[in-house]
Amino acid sequence: MREAHPTDEWQMKSNLKDDVCYAQPKNLSDRLAIANDFTKRFNYPVPFGVDGMNNAANDAYAAWPERLYILDENGKIAYRGGMGPFNYNPAEVRSWLAARYGEVKHPETKPADSTAPKAQETPAAKPDAKSSIL
């Protein structure tokens, strides 16, 4: 989806520190290139989708700059997280899933790159066998 801190808009010091410097994509190729850089850099283990340049998913879910949802088995919204970054709360999602579907033990994982900006916020463990993460 739309970049939150691109070089030509609101770039932050952390972008320079973490070497995450991209201009706001003007076309789908630019957006896909950033998405591919992300998945390669973090060996992102879960299924990944890229929003089109019409930002349809973002608009439908009011997702920007970051937000978490859980959809239930019937395709209904079961959990709606707050708007990131201040109310972006993966621990709340884990707790919600554990309460609903039972606790799943994950092996201790460490981020591949300690300077990675979101390595610990992303679901580092493999997805629950009962659910999938898009």
Place this chain on the structure above:
Amino acid sequence: MRGLLDFFRDFRVRPEVGKISMWVGISLGALLLVAFIVLSVMAGSPKDAVYMVRYALPHMHRGNLKVGDAAPDAKLFALNGTDTFHMRERASGKPLVLVFGSFT
């Protein structure tokens, strides 16, 4: 017309009204200053506060989705850029976690 001219010629702001206006202006200015300081602290610096207002606020939306609503569908692109899929395809019969975000 003459009456209107007389009105403006004789118009004077009463002293108590002027005083109230001044304090309203000062209060509004103080509120704006406090809001800017709070925003600067939240964003990281005054420059970040300005950029936040300019670039972030226009794209932040609360949306109107609620728990229990049918999940909207949208077409997404696979990383190869040619394949596409619909979000609803991934949610058939099992729970699905959606993690929205960008790299930067």
